[in-house]
Amino acid sequence: MVFVIFVAGLLEYNSGKTTLSKEIMRQFKEEQGIKVQPFKPLSGNNLYYNFKEIRKNFDKYKEILSLDIVELVEQAETKVENPTINNPVHKLNTPAIPYEFIKEGVTQTYYNRFTESVALIQRFTIIEEENKSKNYYIINNQSYKNTKFFNEEEIIEELRKKAEKINTYSNEEEYIALNMDYYAKATESTFNYWEKKEKIILIEGFNNSAHPAWCVRKANIVILVGPGTIITYEPEKYFTAIDNYRMINREKLTITSDIVKIQKPDAMFRFALNKEDQDKEIKKLVEEINKKKDKIN
Template identity: 25%
Template sequence: MATRILITGILPFDSGKTSLARQLVQGFVDSGVRTEYFKPTSGHNYWYRSEHTAKCVDEGLLYSFDLRRLVELLPSGVPVQLRNPVHSLFCPAVLDDRTRAPVTTLGLAGWESHLVMQRFTRPRTMGHEDTVLVAERLVREGLVLISEREVAQLVGDAARVSVESLDDCLGFEQVHLEECVSECFAFLEKRADTIVVESFNDSVWPWSGLSSVDMVLSVGPGQLFHYSAAKVRAAADLYTREGHSTREVTFSRVSDLIRPVKRYRLYTGTGLSPQDLRQLTGKDD
């Protein structure tokens, strides 16, 4: 089994997880360690990440903006979907002349963030199998900014499933998300000596099927905290509601229950100091 490093965010947004992941992956790669990066679940906004969206459409691949920042450091030959098995696309609505958005539970996050697509990927012997949920009515009737052509390019050869409500998406997630993530993780782990897992937003444990990790690093602006993995998992389990996943438990829920093993300073523009990076990547051993 590979060494597993879990990166979580102290804040819901802009904690610095991907910058840390990139620095760690680069450090391991420079040391000659077979390294992989895994982003189990993610999402981006069609409008706010318009450049990334356009590249996804051109490539015919719906995947994480964070992964795009890491992929150049990683071994070739692995489809990006297997490193990022579940990805959601949110899109602004087209408001009417009274600035009203369509009435749908897919827009509960706000009129600018309607859930319009969600990809689920599983590894297969000859590659991978993708299923994409699509808010067909919103797209077909022009109620959101994304076009039918763009959706078609992003779906590609994947199985296409129509959804009408947030409950439709949550129902599909409940059945398929954990299996997709666990299977893709197992596939990647076989190829690596070290695997860096980046959690979603401030989720402290990204999926229930992740039985253990070797290190938990929780990051925020200017600082990084190393926690006992066993204690973080125990705290996540304590706050996980029956029938739900550990991924729903946020850092703020468990922060009073855990104490860091060590604190590291992060520096503007460079992140970890060279000495701290060597310590975390094992170069000082």
């Protein structure tokens, strides 16, 4: 029976999810000889701010991938041709270029509408017949080939050539509709693929989302990480808290801070900067994971 670990972030950015996930995976491998399979159902990177890494990974895998999942897959030494099945939904965002707006004399338009990055392209990997994966892409008409936004047409045109299907959208309603078509199929089919193959799966969350995909409901332990802090929850308590919160806040995305405020953690660990102390605390965490794993086996 597969054992599932869910690691989520206490903060929107820089919580330390990948750092902790890699350490958990390393300790399982070195101390017990057990491989932990990483799975990141949803992710996003910024084309402009992460271009060097995105380009490097594209040259190697011919695909857009979460920078985090590439690290985790390499840590796990996962033997797959392409780690899209470890990262079924990935989005590239891109910022507007102030230069273009200032040059045209529409500076206020930039500050009113475009100081935040917008979506450029999003991939959905779905496993269909005979365990074969197919990639579907959705492209934002607002930003693609628009000189006011950073683009990388070489990458996108390469993706278009091998895509199972390309969809474009022009507004939020169309974007949501396309996600409804693909998101659940992608995250569920790929997780089911690994569930049948692996003994331990580590699901890394997205930013500070408390519930990025339905597969996290299969977790046997929930771990939240932030600066200097690791907290754990029994899944039943954690997901009951989410369900209760959503009954009152139906229109709001649930983030981890919402849950920490209403549900007391089961255990807490201090995540130190010092490597020696850090290893000791993570070892305690892994012991906690092992206790739960032994109960279900």
